[in-house]
Amino acid sequence: MPLPKIPTKPGTLLPAADYPKAERGVTPVYAVAPPVTTVAAAEPVQDLISGKAAPAPKRPTRSKTALLAAVPDIAPVAPVPAPVAVVAAPVRPKAASAPVRAKIENGIGEVHPAKHKPVEPVVKSSTSRKADTAGLRKLFVLDTNVLMHDPSSLFRFEEHDVYLPMMTLEELDDHKKGMSEVARNARQVSRTLDALIADIDDDAIEAGIPLAKLGNKDAKGRLFFQTRLQNGPTLPEGLPVGKADNQILGVVRNLETEQPGRAIVLVSKDINMRIKARALGLPAEDYFNDHVLEDTDLLYSGIVQLPDDFWTKHGKDMESWQENKNGVSATYYRVTGPVIPTLMANQFVFIEPKNGEAAFYGQVKSITGKTAVLQTLRDFSHNKNNVWGVTARNREQNFALNLLMNPECDFVTLLGQAGTGKTLLALAAGLAQVLETKLYNEIIVTRVTVPVGEDIGFLPGTEEEKMSPWMGAFDDNLEVLNKSDSAGGEWGRAATQDLIRSRIKIKSLNFMRGRTFVNKFLIIDEAQNLTPKQIKTLVTRAGPGTKILCLGNIAQIDTPYLTEGSSGLTYVVDRFKGWAHSGHVTLARGERSRLADHASEVL
Secondary structure (H helix, E strand, C coil), X not given: CCCCCCCCCCCCCCCHHHCCCCECCECCCCCCCCCCCECCCCHHHHXXXXXXXXXXXXXXXXXXXXXXXXXXXXCXXXXXXXXXXXXXXXXXXXXXXXXXXXXXHCCCCCCCXXXXXXXXXXXXXXXXXXXXXXXXXXXXXXXXXXXXXXXXXXXXXXXXXXXXXXXXXXXXXHCCCCCCHHHHHHHHHHHHHHHHHCCCCHHHHHHCEEHHHHCCCCCCCEEEECCCCCCCCCCCCXXXXXXXXXXXXXXXXXXXXXXXXXEEEXXXXXXXXXXXXXXXXXXXXXXXXXXXXXXXXXCCCCEXXXXXXXXXXXXXXXXXXXXXXXXXXXXXXXXXCCCHHHCCCCCEEEECCXXXXXXXXXXXXXXXXXXXXXXXXXXXXXXXXXECCECCCCHHHHHHHHHHCCCXXXXXXXXXXXXXXXXXXXXXXXXXXXXXXXXXXXXXXXECCCCCCCCCCCCCCCHHHHHHHHHHHHHHHHHHHHHCCCCCHHHHHHHHHHHHHHCEEECCHHHCCCCCECCXXXXXXXXXXXXXXXXXXXXXXXXXXXXEEEEECCCCCCCCCCCCCCCHHHHHHHHHCCCCCEEEEEECCCCCCHHXXXXXXXX
C-alpha cells in the first residue's frame, strides 16, 4: 500500500511568545496580523480527502481542543491525533462523492489522500431532486447514445415515464447496419420497440404504452413517442437547426412548455450534450444504471482484517479439527460471534497482533447465520511450497496462490496495480497444475486487443502469430519462470521452453462465441478493458473441469467508453463475491522494482 506523501518543506515555527492565549469566554488576540480565519467544521474532512490542503506559512496552528475552548459554553472535546489546518484564505477543495462522505460520517474510516482517486459522483439535476422530494413521476427524454449503450435502458427507470423523440429513432436507424457492438445494440432496441407497439392502436400510442407489457415488472411507467411536430419556443439563435442534438434539446424545451407542472429530464451519455442542456437551462443527467459501483473504493477486496480481540469474543464454543484435502493438511475452526455476518464465503481473514504473538491467516469456507468455518492457509512464502519456482513475497500474494492452487475454486479474479505479480502468479500456477499435477490439459491465454496508443495496422500470420505482439507480458513472465530452472543447463532450458510452449495456446476474443473449454486453465488478461457483456461471453465458455482467471487493473482502462465503475472486471468481482467456488484478491504492494513502485505512486 503506498505511503502518504511527506511534505517537502517544513512548516514555519512561531516563537513561544507569539502563540495566542486561549481562555474560555475571551476572544484570543493574535500576535500576527491580519487575524487568522479558521476553516469551518466540515473543511478538515474535505482537506483530508483531497490531500490539497496548502501549508500555512507564519500562521499559528491550533488543535481542535484549543479552537473549541475559545468558544463560550462549549465543553472541550478530546484532542484528535492530526491537527486541524488553519489557513488565511481557505480554498475550497473538490467535494468528495456521496459514498465517500457517508463512509467518513459513519465512522468507517477516512480515505487515504494518496490512494483515493476522484470519481464521478451520481449527480441529479435540481428538477429531478425536487420531483423525488415531492414524490412526483418524472418524464425522462432519452438520447440515442443511452439506447445504444444499454439496449435494456427503456426498462431501468422504475415508475417513471420514458419519452423518445423522433430524432432518436432516426439516429437508431442510421446506426443499425454493421457488425459492431453499437450496431447490434441499435438492432436490439428496434426489435424491442417493435414488440412494444405491436397490437397497439394509434390512439393508445398517443396515451403511452405500458413498459411492463413485455414482462419487465420493475418498469411501471409508460413509453411515449413524439407523434407530432411541436410548436413552441425555439432554441437560441446561432445553434445549427439540422443537428440532431439541437433538435432533441428543442423537444425537451417544448415539452416543458406543454407540460409546465411535469418534471422533464434529459438523459444522455454525451458530456457535451449535457453541458449544452445545462447552459440552456434544461435539466440533464447521465445514465448511471450501467455503473456497478458509484465509488470504486467500495469495491470488494476479498480481504478483511479481524479485530485483535476476535478470539476472545468468538472463541467461547470454538471447535477445531484437521482435514487432508488434495494432499494438503489444513486446520479448521468453527467460531460464532457478532463479526461473522459481515464476512463472505472464500473471503480471506487475518490477525497480526502488535504484542509479538503469532499472526493468523485464514479463509472463510462457509457461513451459517453467526457461525462460520475458518480454514488455515498453506504458506506459499516458504520455499518448500514454491509454485514452479515462485514464492509469495507478501500477504496478498500468498492469498492469491491459495486461490490459484485450489481445485475447488473455479473462478478467480485478481486486481492490482502494475507490478503486483498478477500475470506471474497466474502463469506459475497454470504451469504447475498442467505439467506437474496434470489437473488441466493446457493453458489458454486471451486478452482484448485494445492498443494503448495508435494502432499499427494489420498483422500478418495465423491467429496465434497475430496475437503474439499482444502477449508480450506472458513472454516476459515465461522467461522469468524458465530462468529459475538452472539444473538442466542451456539445452535443458530450451527443451523445457519448447514443452511449455506446446501446452500454452493463445486465442483471440473474436472467435470465442460458441466454444466450450473442457479441463482448461483459461487466463483472461487485461480484463478491465472488457464490457460486462463480453466478460459474460467468456466466463460462460467454461466446461467441466475448467478454471478461469480474470486479471486486470481498473486504473488502466484503454477502452474509450468504459470507466472504473462500468468495467466488466468490476462487474464480475461484485457479482461473484460470496460464491463458494470463486475467490477474489486485490494485490496491494508492487514487487516489480523500486522504480516501478515509485512511478505508480508519484505519476
